[in-house]
Amino acid sequence: DTAVSQTPKYLVTQMGNDKSIKCEQNLGHDTMYWYKQDSKKFLKIMFSYNNKELIINETVPNRFSPKSPDKAHLNLHINSLELGDSAVYFCASSHLQGARAFFGQGTRLTVV
Amino acid sequence: QKEVEQDPGPLSVPEGAIVSLNCTYSNSAFQYFMWYRQYSRKGPELLMYTYSSGNKEDGRFTAQVDKSSKYISLFIRDSQPSDSATYLCAMKAAGNKLTFGGGTRVLVKP
Numbered sequence: 776d777t778a779v780s781q782t783p784k785y786l787v788t789q790m791g792n793d794k795s796i797k798c799e800q801n802l803g804h805d806t807m808y809w810y811k812q813d814s815k816k817f818l819k820i821m822f823s824y825n826n827k828e829l830i831i832n833e834t835v836p837n838r839f840s841p842k843s844p845d846k847a848h849l850n851l852h853i854n855s856l857e858l859g860d861s862a863v864y865f866c867a868s869s870h871l872q873g874a875r876a877f878f879g880q881g882t883r884l885t886v887v
Numbered sequence: 888q889k890e891v892e893q894d895p896g897p898l899s900v901p902e903g904a905i906v907s908l909n910c911t912y913s914n915s916a917f918q919y920f921m922w923y924r925q926y927s928r929k930g931p932e933l934l935m936y937t938y939s940s941g942n943k944e945d946g947r948f949t950a951q952v953d954k955s956s957k958y959i960s961l962f963i964r965d966s967q968p969s970d971s972a973t974y975l976c977a978m979k980a981a982g983n984k985l986t987f988g989g990g991t992r993v994l995v996k997p
Contacts, residue, residue: 779930815895816973818931818987831984865930874919874938874979878930 778802779879781866787885788856795852796882798866806830807849808876809841810865818865824849825871856886890914893976893988902997906963910976910988913957917978917986920952922961925973925990934974935961966995 779800788794800807808831809821823831824843838854849866863883869876893910900906908922919938923931935950937943937959943950951960959978963970976988 816925816975816990816992818975818977818990820984820986823984831982874921874985875933875936876985877933878923880930881928883928 779866779868779877781864781879781882783882784880785883785885787887790856790858790886792856793852793854794856794884795850796864796866796884798849798851798879800847800866800868800877802868802877804868804870804877805846806869806871807843807846808867808869809849809851810867810878812863812865812881814862822849822851853884856884858886860884861886888913889989890986891976891978891988894991895989897992897994899994899996900966902966902968902995904966904995906961906966906970906993906995908961908963908974908976908991908993910959910978911957912959912978912986914978914980914986915954915957916980918981919979920950920959921977921979921985922948922950923975923977923987925975927972931975963993968995968997971995 806825808823822841827843863881866879867876922935925931940954947964949962973990975990977985
């Protein structure tokens with residue numbers, strides 16, 4: 776059983792398009808996250824939701840909009856994709872205040 | 888200056904050697920310290936988790952935290968080719984945001 780699963784695994788799209796990435800966790804955690812990993816492997820938090828409420832919103836362009844329909848799901852929608860959005864996007868989950876975060880396999884986004 | 892600094896490597900060692908990894912940080916509010924292992928094209932997986940200063944051992948892995956020096960280490964004994972991966976340190980203050988180092992690429996040669 777996959778604990779944190781993301782779809783799609785790979786996404787190649789043209790500049791200006793809108794795309795979504797989906798994430799689901801079956802660990803019973805109440806907090807979910809989106810992280811971005813750039814080409815230099817640097818992982819940076821973008822958003823965090825606790826029980827469907829946004830609790831962390833780092834300095835991210837407003838073209839990125841997360842949505843959490845329930846505490847087991849967190850989606851990321853990106854409007855008007857730009858070349859600089861190319862990266863690997865990781866979903867993760869944990870208990871609130873917990874330090875043990877579990878990560879999905881990542882979505883490799885390439886904007887051409 | 889980044890909050891968490893980590894040498895990117897690569898660090899190449901022969902099989903059986905001890906791998907020594909470290910991170911330095913600037914935020915004295917960090918209380919929780921973690922090491923993640925990331926294989927190529929995979930998500931990070933949690934290896935070690937420590938709270939505050941001290942040592943923690945788990946099998947071949949030992950994590951050390953020195954809060955007075957703002958320095959954490961991970962040692963891998965009897966390294967195996969399967970240990971070849973990128974190792975990321977991560978830290979957390981109160982609240983639930985993890986701050987990561989940039990990762991160190993490790994290559995264990997048979």
